Each structure stands twice: as structure tokens, then as C-alpha cells.
Amino acid sequence: MRTVHRLAAAAWLVLIAAALSAVAAPSLPERVVTNWDAAGRPAGTLPRATAVWLSPAIMAGLVLLLAALPRIDPLRENVAAFRPTYDWFVVALTAFLLVVHAGILAFNLGYEFxxxxxxxxxxxxxxxxxxxxxxxxxxxxxxxxxxxxxxxxxxxxxxxxxxxxxxxxxxxxxxxxxxxxxxxxxxxxxxxxxxxxxxxxxxxxxxxxxxxxxxxxxxxxxxxx
Structure with missing residues (x-):
């Protein structure tokens, strides 16, 4: 599998996050809980539009940044030696952010957990x-x-x-x-x-x-x- 295909997998995860936001947005409250304390109690909120689209925007920015970094690394030849590992880390990090984003949406849609x-x-x-x-x-x-x-x-x-x-x-x-x-x-x-x-x-x-x-x-x- 080539680098472009692995990074495409990360891009698809960003699109899934955006799709979840679009579907959930009409049913979310005006203020969306986005922070919890160590005991699991809601501790902070954001306006709905910000909360819904901030995570997909951060995910997209990270994927673009991490895709570009190997090109400007002074030791880019070393990066090339473990490039599949690097690319799959980008996918894993994007998947982690997707899980957190989906959890925030689910909680604010009334799913108690x-x-x-x-x-x-x-x-x-x-x-x-x-x-x-x-x-x-x-x-x-x-x-x-x-x-x-x-x-x-x-x-x-x-x-x-x-x-x-x-x-x-x-x-x-x-x-x-x-x-x-x-x-x-x-x-x-x-x-x-x-x-x-x-x-x-x-x-x-x-x-x-x-x-x-x-x-x-x-x-x-x-x-x-």
C-alpha cells in the first residue's frame, strides 16, 4: 500500500467525522458539552456550531500537517525508511480523534455513558x-x-x-x-x-x-x- 493510499484512509476518517457532525447538528442543544472533570461530570461547553465543526477542522489540519512534515524534515531519508509506520500513526491519531468526536456527539444527543x-x-x-x-x-x-x-x-x-x-x-x-x-x-x-x-x-x-x-x-x- 502506497503512502497516498494510507493518508487517504486518514482523509476518509475526517470525512466521516464531518458527516457525523452534519447529521447530529440539528438535534444538538445550543450549548454542547465538550469538557468533563476527572469524575466524569460536564465541566465546559461550546456553542453548537463551534463544537460540531471544530473537531473535523482540527483533524483535517493535522492530517495535512503530518502529511507535509516528512517533506521538510532534514532527515527525510530516515523518514522514508519507516514511512509506512509513520503513515499508519497518522491514521491511528485521526481514528482516536474521530472516536472522541463521536463520543462528544453521542453524549450531547442524550446517550448517557x-x-x-x-x-x-x-x-x-x-x-x-x-x-x-x-x-x-x-x-x-x-x-x-x-x-x-x-x-x-x-x-x-x-x-x-x-x-x-x-x-x-x-x-x-x-x-x-x-x-x-x-x-x-x-x-x-x-x-x-x-x-x-x-x-x-x-x-x-x-x-x-x-x-x-x-x-x-x-x-x-x-x-x-
């Missing part, structure tokens, strides 16, 4: 997918764990992303488990994702110091024991 639980489950699945994707990425400027140390060394990039893949999968598991803890589900998911990101970023520095050397030890990709 714990929206926060839907959001935590959807985010957890996306985080797990990120964990699965990270080890397959090559060094680039727009996707992955980009620190000064990963961007300076292929070896550091590879090792950091292998660790990041495991940690983000673990964070996703914590997020799913958190669904059994009511209003603590959101803080558990956020804390686990932040911890995975911080630990992975810190590890990239440690890995760089060991692999490349910082003046106190051996340098070179083969120097780490």
Missing part, C-alpha cells in the same frame, strides 16, 4: 500504539523521542526508543487498569505517561554519555558494556 472512561480507554490505546511504533522509527526531527542526545546519535536514538516503547506500553496498561479506580483514572494515566516521557528523556542523556562519551569515558557506538 461515562465519557471520561471512554477518553481514558481511547488515550490508553493510543499510548500503547505509540509504544509499539517507537522502536520502529529512525532518527528524525518530528516523530519520536527528540532530545539533543537522541538527535545526535543513531545508537542513542535506537536504545532510547526501545526503552520508550516498553515504558509507553506500561503506561497504557496503567491507564486501562485505572478505569477501575473511578475519578483517579485520569491522574493515573497522566502520571504514568509523564513518568514514561521523563524517564525516557533522562535515559537518552545517560545512554549518550555511555555510548558517545562525555570526556570521562570511552566513546563510540561500541563502547557501552
Amino acid at each position: 461515562p465519557f471520561t472512561s471512554l477518553l481514558v480507554a481511547a488515550v490508553s490505546l493510543l499510548v500503547y500504539y505509540v509504544g509499539a511504533v517507537l522502536p520502529r522509527t529512525e532518527r528524525n526531527w518530528f516523530m519520536g523521542i527528540r532530545t539533543p542526545w537522541t538527535l545526535s546519535s543513531d545508537a542513542v536514538w535506537d536504545r532510547t526508543h526501545r526503552l520508550g516503547g516498553r515504558l509507553f506500553k506500561l503506561a497504557a496498561a496503567v491507564g486501562v487498569a485505572g478505569l477501575g479506580f473511578g475519578e483517579y483514572a485520569v491522574p493515573l494515566l497522566v502520571a504514568s505517561v509523564v513518568a514514561a516521557a521523563v524517564v525516557t528523556a533522562a535515559y537518552s542523556y545517560v545512554a549518550y554519555s555511555r555510548i558517545e562519551g562525555d570526556g570521562d569515558g570511552p566513546s563510540g557506538p561500541g563502547s557501552e558494556s
